[in-house]
Amino acid sequence: MNQSRAVVLAAQVAVGAAFVTIWQTLVSLKILDPFFVSRPSDIAARIAQWSASGTLWAHLATTLEESLLGLLVGAILGVSLGFLLARSPFLARVLDPYIKMLNAVPRVVLAPLFLLWFGLGIWSKVALAVTLVFFVMFFNTYQGVRDASRVLIDNVRMLGATERQLVRHVLVPSALTWIFSSLQTSLGFAMVGAVVGEYLGATRGLGYVIAQAEGTFDTTGVFAGMTVLGIVVVIVSAVVSRFERWLLKWKT
């Protein structure tokens, strides 16, 4: 088990190293033009420079703050509505087409509206993240409550549960397993929402950095921003899956 994990990790590092080496070599051999694709050594240097000057951390903090707020608000709204509709089939049927319609709206077209409504600051980005997180959380909660096993419900009722106890001991935990399993996706979506929002209009954040670099044809800056974003997502995912495993430890 441990050995296979080490093997996987080694292979993962090898894939990354190979990709970077080939990239670097192709640029050095002038097969690829650094104006279009930059080069790994420049990108690393740029990240180091940002990191040293502190700008990286400020932008990163903004993006993470927006993402987490988006996740929080989206989760609260999505879970609440999911619960409400799962417990009220009539309301669920009435609202069904509207929810599908709203979910089909491409979020990018909402960004200018949110900029107009909430301004250039973090809240327009939070709003964009919310529109993405909300639906993931809503669908999972709805499904989780609806899917709560009939036998578990009957058993708990026979053991004397009131409606409220039924919600607390069966429906909420049952939905939570679905919600936690969607935490990874939700967090990814929250970051996408934040970065896209920043990209389309902001004064801070990783999306803003990337947009600025693109505006001056600074491909190194664009790739540096993308790389930072990618690394952050991997780290955050690892933390979330730790957390998830702890919360769902009864699943073993």
Next chain:
Amino acid sequence: MNALEIERVSRDFTTPAGRPYRAIDEISLAVGAGSFVAIVGPSGCGKSTLLNVVAGLLPPSSGRVRVAGETLTGLNRHATYMFQQDALLPWKTVRDNVALGLTLAGAARADAQSRADAWLDRVGLADFASHYPAQLSGGMRKRTAMAQNWILDRGIVLMDEPFSALDVHTRQRMESELLAIWEGRSAESLALHAGAPGARAFQASETSAGRKTVVFVTHDLEEAIALADEVVILSAGPAARVVAQHHVALARPRDLMELRTTPEFVDLYRRIWAVLRQEVIKSQQDAEARR
């Protein structure tokens, strides 16, 4: 005194195709307090439907169920129900699952847990109190479910093919433990496994007068005879009826390891099987005709 009276109970359903379907038809049955009644019938004969009506999970279409003399409305608060499928809450530990009924009734946590621990001792799961159901074997989960049911000390225990998913040997052991618990003996007194120290305290703490009424649904006639005082045979569905009722006069406590080969058992089995056999054949013919 009857713990349960089932009076001309019928239950109709609508099939997915929209046709009416009568699962059970005017079933009448009286279950004496403290007796162990097994309801046997071919698959799909409505045994579970009958049990759900008695539990109050399903209202009868006509007829009524009387519990301790009173007509049942809503859930049967004199009964607990052990389901065929696993019904333990997967996110609660074994101890919390056993204590659940007490917790729901508002018992103090410490009290509920210590009583749950006593029951876990009794079913030989003291060492698994902090495990989650997913970490237990099938037999252990059934023992936990038995403790979860019995801890509430309601007068009636309804059981819907509780052991049917287990392998033959585990199943026989669960049957023995069920009888031990029902008779108020500790499961350890059957010398089936090394006894946990706390288990002794339970021995002979309940007299036969304090026994619970058990309604045990199964499709396995052997299991029914081995466990019950009365075996009730239902006809093949739809519109299942009671076709026969046999008294099982085998002495208790019964040694289930040996019982099945005794002449009395074999004789009784032959007589009841003669009736059940026809219903099984009919249900199989119906199943094939539908295909």
